[in-house]
Amino acid sequence: MNPILSIRHLHRDFKMGDEVVHALRGVSYDIFPGEFVTIMGTSGSGKTTMLNILGCMDKPTSGEYVLDGEHVETLKRDARARIRGTKIGFVFQSYNLLSRTTAIENVELPLLYNPKISARERRERAVAALKRVGLEDRMNHLPNQLSGGQQQRVAIARALVNDPVIILADEATGNLDTRTSYEIMMLFQELNKQGKTIIFVTHEPDIATFSSRTITLRDGLVRKDIANENVQDARAAFDALPPPETFEEDA
Amino acid sequence: MSPLTLIKIAFAALLRNKMRTVLSILGIVIGVAAVITMTAMGEGSKQSIREKMSSMGTNAIIIMPNQQRRGGVQMDASGAAEALEEADVIALRENATYINAVSPMITAGGQAIVGNNNSPTPLSGISADYLKIRNYEIDDGVMFDDTADRMAKVCVIGQTVIKNLFPEGNPIGKTIRYKSIPLKVIGTLKAKGSGDFGQDQDDVIFTPYQTVMKRFTATTAIRQIYANSAHEGYAEQATEEIMQILKERRNWTKPMDPFRIFTQEEMLEMMTSTTNLLSVVLTAIAGISLLVGGIGIMNIMYVSVTERTREIGLRMAIGARGRDILLQFLFESVIISLLGGFIGILFGGLASFAVRMIANWPMSISLTSVVVSFGVCFVTGVFFGWYPARKASRLDPIEALRFE
Numbered sequence: 291m292n293p294i295l296s297i298r299h300l301h302r303d304f305k306m307g308d309e310v311v312h313a314l315r316g317v318s319y320d321i322f323p324g325e326f327v328t329i330m331g332t333s334g335s336g337k338t339t340m341l342n343i344l345g346c347m348d349k350p351t352s353g354e355y356v357l358d359g360e361h362v363e364t365l366k367r368d369a370r371a372r373i374r375g376t377k378i379g380f381v382f383q384s385y386n387l388l389s390r391t392t393a394i395e396n397v398e399l400p401l402l403y404n405p406k407i408s409a410r411e412r413r414e415r416a417v418a419a420l421k422r423v424g425l426e427d428r429m430n431h432l433p434n435q436l437s438g439g440q441q442q443r444v445a446i447a448r449a450l451v452n453d454p455v456i457i458l459a460d461e462a463t464g465n466l467d468t469r470t471s472y473e474i475m476m477l478f479q480e481l482n483k484q485g486k487t488i489i490f491v492t493h494e495p496d497i498a499t500f501s502s503r504t505i506t507l508r509d510g511l512v513r514k515d516i517a518n519e520n521v522q523d524a525r526a527a528f529d530a531l532p533p534p535e536t537f538e539e540d541a
Numbered sequence: 542m543s544p545l546t547l548i549k550i551a552f553a554a555l556l557r558n559k560m561r562t563v564l565s566i567l568g569i570v571i572g573v574a575a576v577i578t579m580t581a582m583g584e585g586s587k588q589s590i591r592e593k594m595s596s597m598g599t600n601a602i603i604i605m606p607n608q609q610r611r612g613g614v615q616m617d618a619s620g621a622a623e624a625l626e627e628a629d630v631i632a633l634r635e636n637a638t639y640i641n642a643v644s645p646m647i648t649a650g651g652q653a654i655v656g657n658n659n660s661p662t663p664l665s666g667i668s669a670d671y672l673k674i675r676n677y678e679i680d681d682g683v684m685f686d687d688t689a690d691r692m693a694k695v696c697v698i699g700q701t702v703i704k705n706l707f708p709e710g711n712p713i714g715k716t717i718r719y720k721s722i723p724l725k726v727i728g729t730l731k732a733k734g735s736g737d738f739g740q741d742q743d744d745v746i747f748t749p750y751q752t753v754m755k756r757f758t759a760t761t762a763i764r765q766i767y768a769n770s771a772h773e774g775y776a777e778q779a780t781e782e783i784m785q786i787l788k789e790r791r792n793w794t795k796p797m798d799p800f801r802i803f804t805q806e807e808m809l810e811m812m813t814s815t816t817n818l819l820s821v822v823l824t825a826i827a828g829i830s831l832l833v834g835g836i837g838i839m840n841i842m843y844v845s846v847t848e849r850t851r852e853i854g855l856r857m858a859i860g861a862r863g864r865d866i867l868l869q870f871l872f873e874s875v876i877i878s879l880l881g882g883f884i885g886i887l888f889g890g891l892a893s894f895a896v897r898m899i900a901n902w903p904m905s906i907s908l909t910s911v912v913v914s915f916g917v918c919f920v921t922g923v924f925f926g927w928y929p930a931r932k933a934s935r936l937d938p939i940e941a942l943r944f945e
Contacts, residue, residue, distance in 0.1 A: 347938045368862045375860015386855045390557040400859040405543055
């Protein structure tokens with residue numbers, strides 16, 4: 291099987307005044323279709339730089355990056371924008387939904403920049419994506435009318451809507467409490483079972499236990515790259531959590 | 542990405558920030574409305590002067606003695622100035638080819654009295670041609686024939702005089718006493734309204750010029766002669782011809798012309814040049830407000846780019862190219878300025894109407910001012926939207942997403 295994503299000897303240097311900071315110092319790995327990979331590392335380990343390059347928002351200083359059979363390390367700004375719009379789905383820590391814009395319009399957004407998709411198809415695909423994340427009854431809600439977990443689900447639907455070859459999640463559970471985090475992980479596991487390749491950047495070890503493989507970065511190098519033999523089921527973990535505290539008023 | 546979708550995106554973004562959009566539109570609205578109203582004021586006064594001039598008679602020519610002046614001081618008014626005489630009127634009537642009507646004009650001041658009513662109207666001694674020159678028309682009765690009955694004690698009166706002297710109406714056949722000389726009213730004039738200097742053109746009493754010269758002022762000198770140039774645009778030839786005839790009759794050899802001749806065309810030019818200046822000044826002031834409106838757009842778009850940095854970052858992260866962002870912001874500013882332009886035209890029209898109704902100022906909205914201000918609006922939108930839009934399009938998506 292060919293890897294969906296392949297990086298070789300990836301370097302990324304930043305100039306900070308006179309000093310050069312080596313954020314990545316030669317990283318190589320392959321990711322195959324259907325994998326659920328978590329990238330772990332402390333702050334300063336280079337995982338954000340890694341994610342920016344994987345997401346085609348940044349270019350490596352040197353090295354190769356092949357995504358879905360295409361060399362993307364040499365692409366120009368506009369071409370990288372096209373790759374982002376067609377092959378990559380982003381999920382951010384802070385959701386990044388447009389305020390005062392309904393859930394369905396937020397989900398439609400990536401398709402707006404694809405001229406091949408008609409307005410009708412756009413709407414149909416956005417509805418389907420929202421159904422996949424279980425928010426079909428919240429389509430016309432504004433972000434501030436949704437809970438954090440629901441907002442992140444909208445963001446996941448937005449990442450799904452252009453049918454990307456890979457989903458990149460950047461600390462996607464970082465702003466959520468444990469229960470909601472596990473719910474979101476349940477959704478990611480479900481999408482992974484349906485065949486989606488997912489790269490999930492996190493620094494929480496318990497989140498990593500839900501993935502099939504964990505790559506640990508330290509000081510710009512791959513420290514560990516291990517397949518997770520004992521993948522935890524997010525639903526089971528969720529059920530095992532103590533029930534949420536309830537108050538009289540809420541009951 | 543199709544322009545249509547971009548326009549939709551731009552509209553959606555504008556709708557999301559209604560207050561900001563309304564405020565920046567307001568700047569443009571005021572600018573455009575000001576341009577339209579100001580030019581309508583300038584254009585309106587120009588037109589009203591033209592209209593009043595033509596109500597006075599478009600082809601009128603006025604001949605009067607050339608008073609000698611030196612350093613602004615009038616030198617020896619009676620002796621040095623060559624006087625006009627009745628013979629001049631006759632000579633012009635017989636010999637001039639570029640004019641089709643000639644009338645002397647002699648006035649006498651005083652009160653017109655009928656019973657208990659009086660009217661401080663000057664008495665105008667004229668010949669029948671005067672009506673044609675000044676565009677007066679007979680409303681009721683007849684005009685006198687000054688060649689047949691030269692010193693007749695008759696008069697023709699304007700509507701204001703009728704109001705003053707004959708409040709019960711029907712003045713024909715009745716008698717007015719002017720400086721205790723009775724004048725029989727044989728005709729009335731149709732209303733003409735106010736003249737170009739605001740004087741009431743209906744406050745007139747016409748009587749044969751010989752009646753004034755012989756019975757009232759006892760002079761042979763004629764203060765003014767009115768003539769009517771036969772064809773429009775030939776005022777200059779008519780002037781030359783008149784001067785020629787008048788000089789020949791006197792065997793005039795001095796270098797200085799004995800008379801001054803004003804044509805309506807000259808006066809029109811003089812007055813329109815003044816109002817032209819007025820229009821230019823008004824338009825310039827309005828143009829400045831349009832410019833300020835444009836800077837308002839730039840400011841709003843600039844703030845908007847900063848405020849929406851994360852949005853721009855997100856749009857880029859999910860596939861928007863720099864060009865898409867540029868066009869979105871450009872379209873936003875163009876939509877603002879075009880909407881502002883439309884509403885501004887509407888408000889400009891309303892404001893012009895209001896000025897006409899309330900201040901009674903003649904207004905005329907020209908198509909040019911509408912087209913030009915709208916065009917300026919569009920250019921403003923593009924011009925002032927360009928810089929912030931370009932700034933937005935060059936943002937680095939990573940930096941933009943991290944922006945707080």
